[in-house]
Amino acid sequence: IEKRSVDGGWEQLGPGRGWFRLDSDLVEGEHHERTSAFVAIADIANGLSSVLDGESWVWVNPDLTVAFSREPSGEWTGMEAAADPQTHGVGLVHATAFDELGTFGHVLQSQLLLHRP
Numbered sequence: 001i002e003k004r005s006v007d008g009g010w011e012q013l014g015p016g017r018g019w020f021r022l023d024s025d026l027v028e029g030e031h032h033e034r035t036s037a038f039v040a041i042a043d044i045a046n047g048l049s050s051v052l053d054g055e056s057w058v059w060v061n062p063d064l065t066v067a068f069s070r071e072p073s074g075e076w077t078g079m080e081a082a083a084d085p086q087t088h089g090v091g092l093v094h095a096t097a098f099d100e101l102g103t104f105g106h107v108l109q110s111q112l113l114l115h116r117p
Contacts, residue, residue, distance in 0.1 A: 016048035045095035049081035061109040068105040
């Protein structure tokens with residue numbers, strides 16, 4: 001996955017935004033649809049918005065929900081993601097998916113969180 005103009009992520013705490021492009025086949029030699037390419041990219045939302053210190057916390061996203069209001073347009077798609085971790089060990093990441101035409105969908109991921117001793 002190729003990324004451009006990313007704000008946020010592991011190095012910067014807070015919401016994040018970026019443009020992404022799948023730069024290889026999902027299945028070698030097989031054409032993939034734009035929706036399939038975005039689902040492969042959507043898992044990045046968990047790392048696009050980071051609000052916990054990675055030295056003190058570990059987390060994993062056990063699920064991924066992607067909802068489309070239309071098919072993505074163009075080779076590059078974007079996401080703006082915000083994480084909402086809770087001190088009881090569960091959090092959520094929500095991302096808005098967009099392209100050059102505007103919003104085309106949303107991403108939701110659960111987070112399981114563990115504070116390192």
